[in-house]
Amino acid sequence: MQFSGRRRKVITSPQVELYGQALQFYGQPPLENMSLSEFESFAVDRLKLLKTIENLGVSYVKLSDDYKRKLDNESRNLNFPYRPDAVPDDRKSQVGPSEYEKRRKDHISHFILRLAYCQTEDLRRWFIQQEVDLFRYRFNGLQPKQKVEFLHKNNLQYDTISVEEKKTLQDKLVNSSHNVSGITVEDQDFYKVPFQDALDLVRTRKVYLKAGYVYIPHQDIVAIVLNDFRTRLSKALALTARSLPAVHSDERLQPLLNHLSHAYVGQDYSIQKNVGKISLEQIDSLSVKSFPLCMRQLHQALRDSHHLRHGGRMQYGLFLKGIGLSLEQALQFWRSEFIRGKVDADKFDKAYAYGIRHMFGKEGKRADYTPYSCMKVILSNLPSQGDHHGCPFRHSDPELLKQKLQFYKVSPSGISQILELVKGMHYQLACQKYFELTHSIEEASFSLNHPNQYFIESQRVLGGGKDIKREVGTPQRSQENSAARGSTTDREAAAAANAAKDLPEMTEDLDSFFQDA
């Protein structure tokens, strides 16, 4: 991609072929000149779209009606393609940008974000996840004929099985999947796909697997396509990372790309600006007052059994790091608790101390691990027998959760509100409700997405609006370090700063969106 300052070149070449389909694998990078301002605005808009996708994915079941509707709206507002059957014809009279221009924007913005998000494992993982979800939503919107067209255009050739084989396997095929009936088997082609190309179906056991091949009806080919998309994107990002030095040497681009990659993270609570402000003696009472339920549970389990398994140590240990425990404090904390159990001092130093130092970036590849966000706690590393980590709203039996909330003196009406939210899979909202009930406030002024955020907000509420610790990150907050302000101002400032809120209402301009921490 060439950048030629602010001069804008008019595109006259037959790009119609390039953007003939609404959906693409982003195999070819764009080959045109564009202005820097368009470059920036495209990138920012796509980032907003991906952030919406991330948030919707936690609050709604993917591809549910609500999810699709909201994503449709967002795509429309940001001028991205949202109706895959529109024809890319410039001359069609439409208000706003044409379908062609939307597809072009989609194409270019994807490649710009690749530059920003190829640099680290975390960034890549995030970017791939959102792009895959976006692709899924769009592929789902295609008509069956368009889906077949897409497959052929993109060289996904998988073999079908013979009619005889289908008959022999009929029972097994029907029993392997909800949406495969006897009729499906008779009417549709079944494809034999190597299991490595259909991992999502294998993982959830939604397909018949024999001798290393999965048998997929034509109607379900989307999972395969998604997998393929994910793999291609992953490889492409690895390649992109290698050509980064050349891109970074262009001074116009580097600051923008840096801003883009920091913006996704928002607050990751990795920078400890309040180390040592907490003493170990405070932890017990803090766990009751200001810890989110997941951490309170872990702390309790630790005190009870004087031990936590690896998953629990990671989740809780990193959280403690985030609230300001220093390495020395952390070592003392874990050591004194473990010693009360079956572990003697020697064994602790040999087996567990290393892990704690590792968490603080003092061992191994010296990565300074960031405390887990709610997303991470909910979605990854499922707890199993003997574990206490995870998100209680997600991973506990509703009955046990209810008992626990009763034990923690939450009112019966509050408990049923929480359980309703849990039933609707709104785990973060449930935790937020728990916050509101335990802090006796009407409505939380923030949108919860991180356990350390819960802690900070809790401390703020309990301190009467005064900041006990200086905030990291968003500009509005860092100005609020004087005495108590009215709660409405807090709320407005927080709402403005929080990118996760309802996006159509967001009117912030580019600068404040990207202001550095």
Next chain:
Amino acid sequence: MPSSGYDAACLPDLLPLYYRRLFPFAQYHRWLNYGGVQKNYFQNREFSFTLKDDIYVRYQSFSTQTELEKEMLKMNPYKIDVGAIYSHRPNQHNTVKSGTFQALEKELVFDIDMTDYDDVRSCCSAAEICSKCWTLMTIAVHILDRALRDDFGFQHLLWVYSGRRGVHCWVCDEAARKLSVAARSAVAEYLSLVKGGDETVKKVVLTDPLHPFIRESLAVVERYFPQYALHEQEILSRKESVDKVLALVPEDILFLFQCCIYEGNKAVIRSLCLQATAKKGQHFEKEIMLQYCYPRLDVNVSKGVNHLLKSPFSVHPKTGRISVPMDLEELDTFDPLAVPTIRSATVLNARVVCCEKENEKDAAERRKIRDYKRTSLAKYVKYFDQFLDGLALSWKGELLKKSDLEKDF
């Protein structure tokens, strides 16, 4: 687990004997070299050793079988773990440009640990095992072996007793070694049915339709369930254990059960089970059987390409038992408590060697026969040989292909 007089203090003396005389280096190298089809496969493999006083060293690697032997004799490791094949020799990883030293391939591995079943076994807990709960491992091996072969198409599976409280599986097919992290995790999740920690009471939930994999696994569990759960673990005999079972039964059936169980009438329970499941969508008796018996895997062990796992034929320092491969033909009669220990193996060997000295056999002749043949380790090494023969067929084809390409006749 009965200690049978084992004391870790014997290790400094017995380990050298074990490594000098009994550890099957030739077979071990034959395995990890995989026929030499891929260059530097053995040289780029990571080993880690735990030495005396818990000193842990990673990124060990060796150029040849001889070097491996020499180093092991020199360092006398208490524990040996096998890791991944890297892009460069692990023992030179510090000289490699940061970011380019990568784990590339490794066998797909599974680790089944008895402690993960503590909530459903009454005879033992934590690190203890006995013949009653060992059945859980037998069930696990049957189920997973079938699934890995029939469903995933893998052929070269090495099941190994860990030496203390579980079993490991090494899937050595080429396709398995090349699997990505995502693929490994998908395989492990496909094989997982028991989900949830202490906070979850009901860990198995089945919905219609029942996937063929679940049916096959249930068939195995049902074979063992009456003898194992009802007879040996006696889950329906004592009040606390009965209550645990009842916690897994849906409320509307519960009251029926409670009457019968407290009268100890097992036949009535069976017929109620059958009646109740006539109701569509209810699978609670299957769910109970699975919760009590279905294999519990640690997904994290299987996910990582660079994960280090205890090596076959290494000694377990806490029990002295040798990590031996398991012959699946004799799986149902496998007794973990009868597995050779480092003491029994080396002592037996010493006795035999003594006797032969008296017979004035040719010294060189004696040495030619690798000592393990004269110990209880013999049958395990023989089984390992058979496994390797099967594996060798797969790389013979590869070598032929390669030499054809290079026109190397």
